[in-house]
Structures are given as structure tokens and as C-alpha cells.
Amino acid sequence: MKNNALYIWLRQKPRIAFFMCLPLILMVLCLIIYPFIYSIFLSMLNKAETKFVGIGNYLFLFKRETFWLVVQQSIFFALVAVFFKALIGFIAAHSINAIPSKGQRKWRGMLLIPWVIPPALSTLGWWWLFEPTYSALNWFLKEISLPAIPWLSETFWARFSIILVNIWVGAPFFLIMYLAALKSIPEDLYEAASIDGANYRQKLYYITLPMMKNIISITILFSIIVTFANFDIVRVLTRGGPIDTTHLFATYAFRVGIESGDIPLGASVSLFMFPILAILAFIILRSVRKRALEV
Amino acid sequence: MLITALKTNKEIAEMATNPWLIKQGITFEHFNYLFTKTPFLTFFKNTIIVTISVVIITMIISVLAAYSLSRLKFWGSGVLATGIFLTYLVPETLLFIPLFKIVGWLGLLNSYWVLVLVYPTLSVPFCTWLMIGYFSSIPKEIDEAALIDGANHMQMLLKVFIPVAMPGLIAATIFAFTVSWAGFLYPLAFIYSESEMVLTVGTVTTLIKGDVFHWGGLMAGALLAAAPPVIIYAFLMDYYIAGLTSGATKG
Numbered sequence: 071m072k073n074n075a076l077y078i079w080l081r082q083k084p085r086i087a088f089f090m091c092l093p094l095i096l097m098v099l100c101l102i103i104y105p106f107i108y109s110i111f112l113s114m115l116n117k118a119e120t121k122f123v124g125i126g127n128y129l130f131l132f133k134r135e136t137f138w139l140v141v142q143q144s145i146f147f148a149l150v151a152v153f154f155k156a157l158i159g160f161i162a163a164h165s166i167n168a169i170p171s172k173g174q175r176k177w178r179g180m181l182l183i184p185w186v187i188p189p190a191l192s193t194l195g196w197w198w199l200f201e202p203t204y205s206a207l208n209w210f211l212k213e214i215s216l217p218a219i220p221w222l223s224e225t226f227w228a229r230f231s232i233i234l235v236n237i238w239v240g241a242p243f244f245l246i247m248y249l250a251a252l253k254s255i256p257e258d259l260y261e262a263a264s265i266d267g268a269n270y271r272q273k274l275y276y277i278t279l280p281m282m283k284n285i286i287s288i289t290i291l292f293s294i295i296v297t298f299a300n301f302d303i304v305r306v307l308t309r310g311g312p313i314d315t316t317h318l319f320a321t322y323a324f325r326v327g328i329e330s331g332d333i334p335l336g337a338s339v340s341l342f343m344f345p346i347l348a349i350l351a352f353i354i355l356r357s358v359r360k361r362a363l364e365v
Numbered sequence: 366m367l368i369t370a371l372k373t374n375k376e377i378a379e380m381a382t383n384p385w386l387i388k389q390g391i392t393f394e395h396f397n398y399l400f401t402k403t404p405f406l407t408f409f410k411n412t413i414i415v416t417i418s419v420v421i422i423t424m425i426i427s428v429l430a431a432y433s434l435s436r437l438k439f440w441g442s443g444v445l446a447t448g449i450f451l452t453y454l455v456p457e458t459l460l461f462i463p464l465f466k467i468v469g470w471l472g473l474l475n476s477y478w479v480l481v482l483v484y485p486t487l488s489v490p491f492c493t494w495l496m497i498g499y500f501s502s503i504p505k506e507i508d509e510a511a512l513i514d515g516a517n518h519m520q521m522l523l524k525v526f527i528p529v530a531m532p533g534l535i536a537a538t539i540f541a542f543t544v545s546w547a548g549f550l551y552p553l554a555f556i557y558s559e560s561e562m563v564l565t566v567g568t569v570t571t572l573i574k575g576d577v578f579h580w581g582g583l584m585a586g587a588l589l590a591a592a593p594p595v596i597i598y599a600f601l602m603d604y605y606i607a608g609l610t611s612g613a614t615k616g
Contacts, residue, residue, distance in 0.1 A: 094445075097426065098449075102486055109463040179599070187595060192587075198583070299458040302550070320550070323462060327462045343459055347455075
């Protein structure tokens with residue numbers, strides 16, 4: 071009885087609750103929702119922002135070859151990078167889980183370093199490795215008498231380098247998520263499987279993967295969003311070159327909108343990310359809810 | 366393993382003037398150059414001001430909101446919680462162009478205070494989400510006891526919730542710190558004079574001048590700028606990882 075009375079008293083305070091949320095609501099309204107709507111409006115103006123052109127900017131983009139290249143490149147980049155990040159993260163999590171727990175903390179700490187350094191700065195370090203004239207990687211290749219590789223000046227290698235750096239930065243995130251998931255799998259499942267005569271591969275397929283299914287799909291979806299919207303790495307490493315072949319949506323929008331001063335066109339470029347992000351966000355929300363219900 | 370190999374390589378690379386190896390002894394010349402000939406210290410100061418302000422603002426907004434959303438149900442609070450999760454999925458690259466116009470109207474363009482304004486949009490959603498999780502795990506009996514003792518909401522938040530949810534609070538603080546320290550796109554888009562720049566952008570743009578690369582200086586700068594997050598993380602790693610893996614995160 072007393073319990074109930076207390077909760078009624080608590081619920082009678084919606085006004086306090088609302089005021090406590092007010093800063094958050096204001097922030098979301100002013101700095102996220104309003105800019106988003108404004109962005110849609112902006113994307114329908116002409117370059118000088120004096121005339122309303124409707125979907126003119128979008129039609130213009132559709133006719134540009136560079137834009138389609140950006141679309142292809144972004145999707146390719148996100149899928150390949152996320153696949154390898156997840157794979158490497160998974161393997162690394164398994165290896166760390168297999169070593170005695172005394173060394174685990176040290177290894178985990180070391181492998182997480184790439185993820186902690188601000189990406190813009192660690193990319194600088196990578197840039198030094200790739201740089202044409204002093205390239206440290208090419209110096210190494212020369213030592214073992216292989217031809218030098220034009221890391222950043224040839225489309226294929228530039229894409230390769232960007233994806234490589236992205237994997238380096240992002241794989242540790244998968245590592246910690248998977249390590250946490252691995253540790254939450256009850257040990258007796260494996261014991262039971264051993265008694266039934268399951269080998270390593272069978273344990274992986276029938277216990278580990280099904281138990282981790284949810285966390286794997288959530289991390290992959292998250293990572294696709296972040297990788298897809300990536301900016302820092304491409305910007306520092308190639309600035310979208312050579313000849314616009316490594317642009318992603320974000321760097322292309324920056325080039326068009328801020329550097330070339332065509333803000334409406336830049337806004338329309340970055341708005342193209344929205345449908346894809348919205349679909350991914352919807353799936354994530356659904357699987358997070360499902361996971362919450364299971365727990 | 367690949368990652369480890371690459372990492373150690375890079376660390377060696379950052380220290381050396383010759384590829385891979387230090388052949389001519391260690392030199393502090395580059396650090397000297399960095400401090401005396403470039404506005405590196407200004408960048409450092411700006412970054413610290415921005416980061417501290419962002420962390421304080423983030424923590425105030427998200428702790429208040431998380432307390433209210435986890436304990437005091439009100440009309441629309443469920444929708445709001447879902448909405449926060451969705452805003453967390455909005456990448457900075459989606460909104461930087463309209464924000465560029467908006468900060469222009471506010472007269473904040475080319476000032477580091479603009480970062481104090483916009484960074485919370487990146488850090489608050491996740492911190493709120495994280496704190497809701499931690500606050501919800503506090504048993505209801507504790508706040509009933511506090512209410513019976515006559516505590517009001519403020520007292521309850523400060524004296525009961527914050528101490529109990531300290532690990533979550535630390536994780537959220539580190540997250541806000543990382544976000545504002547590593548931010549690159551917003552300062553690159555909104556700030557163009559050297560006296561207002563922060564470390565990430567300052568190191569990348571001003572130390573690369575034309576065709577002359579000061580590799581030593583550049584690497585020394587990158588190393589120093591990356592040091593604070595690494596140091597903080599080295600001490601508080603366990604809290605941070607526990608916090609991150611308890612809520613879904615991005616990376």
C-alpha cells in the first residue's frame with residue numbers, strides 16, 4: 071500500500087521530469103532536428119541561395135559522373151571495410167579469449183590503442199608511411215627488392231590504403247564487443263558439447279556463432295553507419311583524389327559545399343546519406359529492442 | 366598479428382627521422398620547433414578549453430535527462446528515449462552544412478566556442494543512453510528509502526544516484542572527452558584562423574605548409590596531440606570498456 075502511494079507521488083511530478091529533460095529536448099530540436107529540416111530547404115536553393123529550384127540540385131547530381139562514383143565508392147568502402155573489421159575483430163577476440171586471463175588485459179589494452187588515438191592524427195602517421203617520396207613502406211619494399219607502390223597516387227592503391235587504415239582504426243571496437251560477448255557465453259555449453267564429442271569447428275558453428283548472432287548484427291550495422299559516414303581518414307590521406315576516385319559522401323559534400331562554396335549542392339550531397347542511414351537505424355532499433363526483450 | 370605489427374611500426378615511425386629506425390640518436394629538436402615556431406601551444410590550450418566545457422555541459426544535460434527518463438515517467442518519455450537513441454545514430458557528416466549556415470548567423474563562425482555548442486550533439490545522446498542504463502539498474506528500494514527520509518529529487522540525484530552510478534558516469538565522461546578531443550570535421554569546417562584552431566585540425570593543416578613537409582614536427586605534433594586520450598584511457602580502461610559494452614556503441 072505504502073509502495074503504491076509513493077509511486078503515485080512520484081508520478082505526480084511530470085513537470086519536474088519535463089524540466090530535467092528540457093536542456094536535452096532543446097538541444098535536439100535546435101541542433102539536430104532544425105538543421106536537418108533547414109538542410110532539406112537549403113538543398114532546394116540555387117548556388118547563390120536566392121532562388122528556389124526544387125529538386126534541381128538533385129537532378130544536377132544525377133547527371134554528374136563524379137556523384138555516381140561517390141555513391142559506388144561509399145557503398146564499396148563501407149561493405150569491404152566493415153567485413154574485414156568484423157572478421158579481424160572476431161578472430162582477435164577469440165585469440166585473446168584463448169590466452170590465460172593474466173595476459174588478456176595487457177593484450178586487450180595494446181590492441182585497443184588504434185581506436186583511442188583521434189583518427190585524424192593516427193591517419194597522419196599512416197600518411198607518413200604511404201607518402202610518395204619518403205614513404206617508409208616503400209623503403210621497406212625496396213629492402214626486400216620489390217617495386218615501389220604508388221600508395222596514394224593510383225586509384226586502386228589509394229582505395230586500398232583508405233580501407234586498410236579504416237580497418238586498423240575500427241577493428242578494436244569489434245574486438246571489445248566480441249570479447250564481452252564471448253565471456254558472457256556460459257562455459258557449461260562448451261563442456262556439454264565436449265562430452266557429446268563436438269570438435270572445435272562444431273563448437274564455433276553451433277554454440278559461439280548462434281550465441282553471438284545478435285551482438286554481431288548490431289555491431290556490424292553500427293559500424294556500417296559510421297564507416298559510411300566517415301570523413302577524417304579520406305580527408306587526411308587523399309582528399310578524395312586521385313581525380314575524385316576516393317571520395318565518400320562526406321568528403322564530397324565538404325569539397326562541394328564548404329571548399330567550392332556551393333552550400334545547397336553540398337547539402338543535397340550529404341542528404342543522400344539519409345535514406346541509407348534511416349534504413350540502417352530502423353533495423354538497429356528493432357534488433358536492440360529484440361535483444362532487450364530477450365534479456 | 367597484423368594489427369600489432371602495424372601499430373608498433375607506426376609508433377616507431379613516429380619517433381624516427383629515418384624510416385623505421387633511430388640511427389642518429391634521439392633528438393628533441395622537433396618538439397622544440399613545435400613549441401617555439403608554431404602555434405601548437407595555442408591549439409593545445411583551445412582544445413583543453415573546448416574539451417572541458419563540452420564534458421561539463423554533456424554531463425549536466427545527460428545526467429538530468431537520464432534521471433528523469435529512468436525514474437520519472439511523463440507523457441512522451443518513452444518516445445523521447447527512443448528519439449535519443451536515434452539521434453545517437455546521426456553522424457556529424459549529415460548536418461555539418463546546415464550547421465555551418467546556422468553558426469554563421471549566430472556569429473560564432475571561426476571561434477572555438479562554436480565547438481562547445483555543437484559537440485554536445487554528438488556526445489549527449491550516447492551519454493544519456495548509457496546513464497539511463499545505469500540508473501535503471503539501481504534498485505527502486507533505494508530511492509524509496511531516500512524518499513521516506515524526506516529527500517527531494519535534487520538530493521536524491523546528487524546523494525544517491527550519482528555515487529551509485531559512478532562507473533557509468535566515468536565511462537560517459539571519457540566518451541564525451543574522446544568525442545570532443547578527436548573531433549575533426551566540425552573544426553575543419555567552422556574554423557579557419559590559426560589562433561582559434563584545435564589540435565586535430567591545427568596539426569593537420571598548419572604543419573603541412575605547401576610542399577615542405579616537416580615530418581619530424583608533424584609526427585611530434587601528432588604524438589603529443591594523441592597522448593592525452595591514450596593516457597586517460599590507460600588509467601580508466603576498465604571503466605570505459607565496461608561502460609561501452611553495456612550499451613551498444615559506435616566505432
